[in-house]
Amino acid sequence: MDASFFDRRRYPVASAARGYGEWAPTYEETVAVGLDEPLLAKLTSIDWGSVEEAVDLACGTGRTGTWLKAHGVRAVDGVDITPEMLAIAEEKHIYRRLSAGDVAGTELPAGCYQLAVMSLADEHLAELRPANCEAARLLRPGGQFLLLGYHPFFLMNGLVTHFHRADGNAVTIKSYVHQLSDHFRAGSAAGLRLIEFDECVIDEDWLKRKPKWRPYMNWPVSFAMVWQKS
DSSP, rough: BBBGTTOSSOOOOEEEHHHHHHGGGGHHSSOOOGGGGHHHHHHOOOGGGGGGGGEEEEEETTHHHHHHTTTTTEEEEEEEOHHHHHHHHHHHOOSEEEOBBBBBOOOOOTOOOOEEEEEGGGGOOOOOOHHHHHHHHEEEEEEEEEEEOOOOHHHTTTTOEEOOEEEEEEEEEBBBBBOOHHHEEEEEETEEEEEEEEEEEEOHHTTTTOGGGGGGOOEEEEEEEEEEEO
């Protein structure tokens, strides 16, 4: 469902490629790390140190790739649709290979990875199944797909992903609402089995980094799903 139906702010809307291209220079300074880092730290079904090869879908500036390498993943390949984000990721020298491409059709070889990750990108996909199928294609048998997402609860309360341009004007990035049941159906249709699920709720620790979010105390802000390929 198009998230504009719920959008409270009614900022101008940019496509994901254009929006993240503009946001790239300030992305790491402004993105709420509480969306993904607490969930990554809580996951128990992934043995990071045993992962030889991983693929970071929608890798952006390399935040997730940096976390993976710091936690023992040997080699990480990254794919993103936005050249400006890829340029920043390249400067970090953490990826074995970086390529421009769609998460639903990466052109990477099939069956090569123990782990596929996609973080804070699913809300920009009109359909979930193609990206899930691509993740499944890339995984070895028994491999895992970790999806970290912005919670649909937030989107349905009108708080759509946005950033501020250098002139101070805000821009919304085109987004879609996917219910958690939509994710379950898409993953199952791709031949994946859900083995872990968690949600991140805004609490006092979360607010230490983003105190302006206090009005959203106790709201579920993000979620993590770990899927396994049969």
